[in-house]
Amino acid sequence: MFDLLSNANTQWVLIGSIMLGFASGVIGSFVLLKKQSLISDAMAHATLPGVGLMYIMFEYKSIPLFLIGATMTALLATYSIQLIIKHSRIKTDAAIGSVLSVFFALGIVFLTYISKNTSGNHSGLDDFIFGQAASLVASDVRMITIGSAILILLSALFFKEFKITIFDPLYAMGLGLPVRFLNMVLLGLVVGIVVIGIQMVGVVLIAALLITPPLSARYWTDQLGYMTILSGIFGAVSGVAGTVISTIGEGLPTGPMIVLSTSVIFLFSLLLGSKKGLIPKVVSTHEL
Template sequence: MDVWFDLLQNPNARWVLTGSLLLGFASGVIGSFVLLKKQSLISDAMAHAALPGICIAYLIYGVKSTPLFLIGAALSGLLATYLIQAIVTHSKLKTDASIGVVLSVFFGFGIVLLTYITRHSGGNQAGLDDFIFGQAASMVRNDVYMIAIGSLFIILFTTLFFKEFKVATFDPQFAKGIGLPVKGLNAIMMMLVIMMVVIGIQMVGVILMAALLITPPLAARYWTDRLEWMGLISGSIGAISGVVGTALSTMGEGLPTGPLIVLTASCIFFISLLFGFKKGIIVKGVRHA
């Protein structure tokens, strides 16, 4: 208990924990739509594709600057999304195959660049390794500000467009029929997801960012049949995972943050799978008995 108390006494740790709470909540909320639109794989490709963007930003400017890295991540994430769509449109490949291709090429390229940078800047000075699995301990106050503001922005926008996102996800044809700009709404949703991935990378890392988007809503679905509740529960699960994972990683000796956050979310997922009110295995078993 003392360890937790110490952690909360430390103002820096308090900031980082607040950041991870908001990040997890935003991720759970927007992740609900990603899951229901069956875009889990695309978000995974986006996150992996951020790595070369970060490396190229470093190679061009030669400094470790979070805003520059995030711009690089966003650009290469966008490029990957565009390529996936282009491949689907212009070839016979299906979406899953084109996602697979783009994800591997971008991530492979990112690893090559990362290895090059690590060799040539003498060890791990650049700290770029942290972007693979996330490292809360390496964050400075400004990084936390960016995560907090970005998360609040995503939560606000998803709430604002909730009704429209809902009908556009459930029945896009009908939504178009009543005159909603479905393409525009999808584009906004996509931008929010890219933004989520980009601000989450520093804490969760490119490999596991998609897991933070998908696991909380997946768990939440076992507790409720209503999208409104799903968003709220999913956000809460994301927030709990963020805080617990970050705390564990800050207390432990340099343990990467991303895996700990995702492990926490996975534990909650298994609890939900068993005990969830609506679809949990035990409830279903009792109902059938």
């Protein structure tokens, strides 16, 4: 096991998973408070057709190309959801569910088309569904690490602006803040983290990294600042734990292992969290 962890490639993967986990925890905090957790899930599922489409068009495996395609379809899905809600009587939940499942179905159709109708080396495309840390090469890991760092930096830069636009958009507008622009930056951050995360965690479960760590953090603090950092730490810990377990237990998919790690932290927080946890709540009610 120590041999494995001292392997240079594994070390890079670990650093990548820490950064990715931290960035998604931070961004997820904003997403959670904006009540857009499930929209981020739809975005994640919607990256699959983008990846497939790029391969069909260029018949060539290139991660940057895939990510461009993923970004495009993720944004298209977000736009579709807004369009459906605005211009029909369909409610938010049905709009999200429809877009999520149909885009994913389109992704599956593209992937089967690729495997049956194109030549060339298309192995590894399936890894986008559940993520496979083992198949990451050095350049992928570097991109995940640098990308996450940029996203974290942006979140820190815009922290107080996000805080006020999410809490009270009208007031923020009154202050003269560019609310539309800030919403777009936040959307960009979400798409960014989803797109760079799908290789490692996969499209099906990446949303969990945006939802579960901030929700767990909420059980320990009432302050957005601490919540964001704590959520980032939870994400990072889950990233490492999931990656290590999946690397040691060969064949275990990385994404689900990372997600299960976040779930364990959530259960722990749900029971023991100092602010809203079930057990402290019961104790304090009895004291009253």
